[in-house]
Amino acid sequence: MNVIVKVSLMLLFAILLTGFASAGKWDFNPGQEAVKHKNNITGDVTGHGYVREYTKVNTNNLSMLEYFHGSGTMDFADMLKDEQKTTLIGSSMYWIDYTTEDWMKGYGGASSAIKYTRQYDNVQSPTSFAFGTGWYASHPVSYNSLLKDKNEARSYQESASMHRQVEYARAIKGDISVDINCTAPTATKSGMGLIGMKIDDEITEGTLHIGEFMALPMKNSNTPKYGLKQGWKNAIIETDVDYIGDFHVQKTMELEASKSAPTWATDWLPCCSGGFFDVLNADTEHERQRRIFDCTYSNTSISTMKPKWNTSIAQFPTTKYKNAP
Numbered sequence: 179m180n181v182i183v184k185v186s187l188m189l190l191f192a193i194l195l196t197g198f199a200s201a202g203k204w205d206f207n208p209g210q211e212a213v214k215h216k217n218n219i220t221g222d223v224t225g226h227g228y229v230r231e232y233t234k235v236n237t238n239n240l241s242m243l244e245y246f247h248g249s250g251t252m253d254f255a256d257m258l259k260d261e262q263k264t265t266l267i268g269s270s271m272y273w274i275d276y277t278t279e280d281w282m283k284g285y286g287g288a289s290s291a292i293k294y295t296r297q298y299d300n301v302q303s304p305t306s307f308a309f310g311t312g313w314y315a316s317h318p319v320s321y322n323s324l325l326k327d328k329n330e331a332r333s334y335q336e337s338a339s340m341h342r343q344v345e346y347a348r349a350i351k352g353d354i355s356v357d358i359n360c361t362a363p364t365a366t367k368s369g370m371g372l373i374g375m376k377i378d379d380e381i382t383e384g385t386l387h388i389g390e391f392m393a394l395p396m397k398n399s400n401t402p403k404y405g406l407k408q409g410w411k412n413a414i415i416e417t418d419v420d421y422i423g424d425f426h427v428q429k430t431m432e433l434e435a436s437k438s439a440p441t442w443a444t445d446w447l448p449c450c451s452g453g454f455f456d457v458l459n460a461d462t463e464h465e466r467q468r469r470i471f472d473c474t475y476s477n478t479s480i481s482t483m484k485p486k487w488n489t490s491i492a493q494f495p496t497t498k499y500k501n502a503p
Contacts, residue, residue: 347384
């Protein structure tokens with residue numbers, strides 16, 4: 179079998195999440211804390227022998243996996259950059275559940291990004307080498323492993339994943355890039371979720387699997403709950419393709435989600451149980467409201483009245499008022 183397939187597939191999916199925008203426990207990469215960090219790794223490898231590579235990086239809402247093994251002649255290079263840009267926002271966020279007309283309270287999510295690129299030209303062949311001394315020196319270790327190369331990209335807040343896997347190949351040549359970015363919404367600004375994978379693979383006597391998945395948001399009282407297992411049955415996006423033999427495959431997949439800021443409103447007096455003393459003097463808007471209560475506005479207005487305003491007597495246009503100093 180000697181078939182060349184060239185496919186250019188662009189999946190651009192935009193979603194506007196209205197009515198529910200803040201993060202919940204279902205949005206997070208299981209067991210991963212939002213630890214603020216930056217990580218950069220670059221590599222360039224050439225040689226002949228056996229190779230096994232395993233790289234997995236996690237943020238609190240994203241993950242990326244690269245796994246490769248095989249024996250033969252190897253020539254590959256890669257670059258990885260991952261960053262937890264922000265941790266959970268400490269202030270509360272509010273939005274309206276329009277089904278119950280109740281105010282809902284939550285916390286803003288964290289923001290992170292992962293980028294990965296890899297180029298490769300690997301040819302499988304048996305290899306052996308002496309391992310140690312004595313008996314091991316006279317009995318070389320032999321490897322005859324076909325090539326496997328696997329990539330996974332997951333965005334938990336979007337309930338989306340992309341997957342590319344090469345197995346049992348005699349040779350693989352090409353490049354792949356992964357781009358995942360999750361910017362959480364705030365009380366005043368919308369967020370954005372992006373997951374993308376670009377693939378250019380030339381496979382010799384092997385298998386190539388490519389998949390993309392986005393779960394259907396489940397509804398509880400008409401409020402979306404993202405990432406629940408029940409949403410896996412009727413997915414919004416489900417792509418599952420396999421190529422077996424000799425193929426040249428090019429695919430570009432992009433999934434973008436817009437997460438709107440919560441619908442909320444500021445009361446004319448944003449006080450809580452503490453009443454006036456909860457009004458923040460440092461805030462410009464709240465400062466204006468504070469002045470209503472400490473007589474700042476009234477004193478300013480009185481001082482500018484013409485004729486001069488006498489606050490010690492009733493302020494009515496009587497003869498006594500007109501003759502007042």
